[in-house]
Amino acid sequence: xxxxxxVGMEVxxxxxxxxxxxDLVKYSGASGDFNPIHTVESFAIEVGLGGVIAHxxxxxAYVGQMLTDFAGMDADLVDFRVRFRxxxxxxxxxxxxxxxSGIKEDDSGSxxxxxxxxxxxxxxxxxKGTATLRYR
Amino acid sequence: xxxxxxxxxSQPVANVVERGAVRKFADAIGDPNLLYRDExxxxxxxxxxxxxxxxxxxxxxxGIIEGLDIAQEGLIHGEQSFHFxxxxxxxxxxxCSECLSDTYTRSGGSGKMTFLIFEQxxxxxxxxxxxxxxxxxxxxxxxxx
Numbered sequence: 001x002x003x004x005x006x007v008g009m010e011v012x013x014x015x016x017x018x019x020x021x022x023d024l025v026k027y028s029g030a031s032g033d034f035n036p037i038h039t040v041e042s043f044a045i046e047v048g049l050g051g052v053i054a055h056x057x058x059x060x061a062y063v064g065q066m067l068t069d070f071a072g073m074d075a076d077l078v079d080f081r082v083r084f085r086x087x088x089x090x091x092x093x094x095x096x097x098x099x100x101s102g103i104k105e106d107d108s109g110s111x112x113x114x115x116x117x118x119x120x121x122x123x124x125x126x127x128k129g130t131a132t133l134r135y136r
Numbered sequence: 137x138x139x140x141x142x143x144x145x146s147q148p149v150a151n152v153v154e155r156g157a158v159r160k161f162a163d164a165i166g167d168p169n170l171l172y173r174d175e176x177x178x179x180x181x182x183x184x185x186x187x188x189x190x191x192x193x194x195x196x197x198x199g200i201i202e203g204l205d206i207a208q209e210g211l212i213h214g215e216q217s218f219h220f221x222x223x224x225x226x227x228x229x230x231x232c233s234e235c236l237s238d239t240y241t242r243s244g245g246s247g248k249m250t251f252l253i254f255e256q257x258x259x260x261x262x263x264x265x266x267x268x269x270x271x272x273x274x275x276x277x278x279x280x281x
Contacts, residue, residue, distance in 0.1 A: 016166060023164070030157070030164035031195045035208065047210075056213045061165040061191045068169065068190065073182055077190050081217035 011098030014066035019054055021090050027058045054088035059127050063116050066096040067131050075133040082129030093121045109136040146199030148231040155226050158188045186226035193267050198234035198256050215272035221265055230258040248277040
């Protein structure tokens with residue numbers, strides 16, 4: 001049971017970036033996603049992207065960090081879903097945000113659902129989704 | 137796209153959640169959480185051991201779906217979801233597999249698009265389900281496709 005949470009409560013936002021080319025190379029290596037649209041500028045231009053773009057999963061990981069920071073030692077992340085809506089590019093800053101949208105009590109504790117998103121400094125929503133934390 | 141491939145699972149592949157790989161992943165996403173990198177600290181928490189960041193499980197090898205042949209080029213990651221029964225523990229071995237659970241084509245203003253929905257799962261050797269995930273991938277077909 002968690003009594004300190006209420007619907008409408010905001011998760012402390014997490015600011016990440018500015019994203020660098022090196023970040024994208026590091027994420028490629030750490031994730032095994034070597035698609036050249038994330039690392040090879042000439043390739044990304046050739047396929048019409050206008051330059052390299054960040055991995056969607058990197059932005060999702062940023063939102064994940066906000067959620068696990070918020071959950072701390074009190075909760076487990078049980079569901080996490082996002083839709084990728086726009087591209088993040090080197091130089092971009094990403095702000096991850098969340099808001100408690102529902103609280104459901106059951107036998108083993110409470111399930112807290114959140115609306116989450118991430119926005120760049122251009123005020124463009126790059127990912128949008130939902131998450132569920134289980135408090136025991 | 138040959139629809140007969142839908143629902144065919146890959147042979148599960150054993151993935152060891154390596155401590156170095158988890159730390160490198162946590163570094164790459166810029167997450168300083170000690171649960172991902174400090175064993176002594178993690179032992180003192182309710183987890184009792186180091187864990188991996190939630191999206192780390194996207195990096196597992198899920199095996200090969202027999203007969204599925206999709207060019208990686210031009211694929212757009214549209215949606216991603218994860219469901220966790222519990223955290224992923226550093227050092228554990230997870231058997232991971234995936235299937236194409238649905239595919240369909242839509243015509244829109246910008247041409248024909250093929251939607252591919254992949255589902256994955258990770259289990260322990262004893263068959264304990266640890267996580268499931270789903271990736272929606274979009275392929276823009278050329279005007280002649």
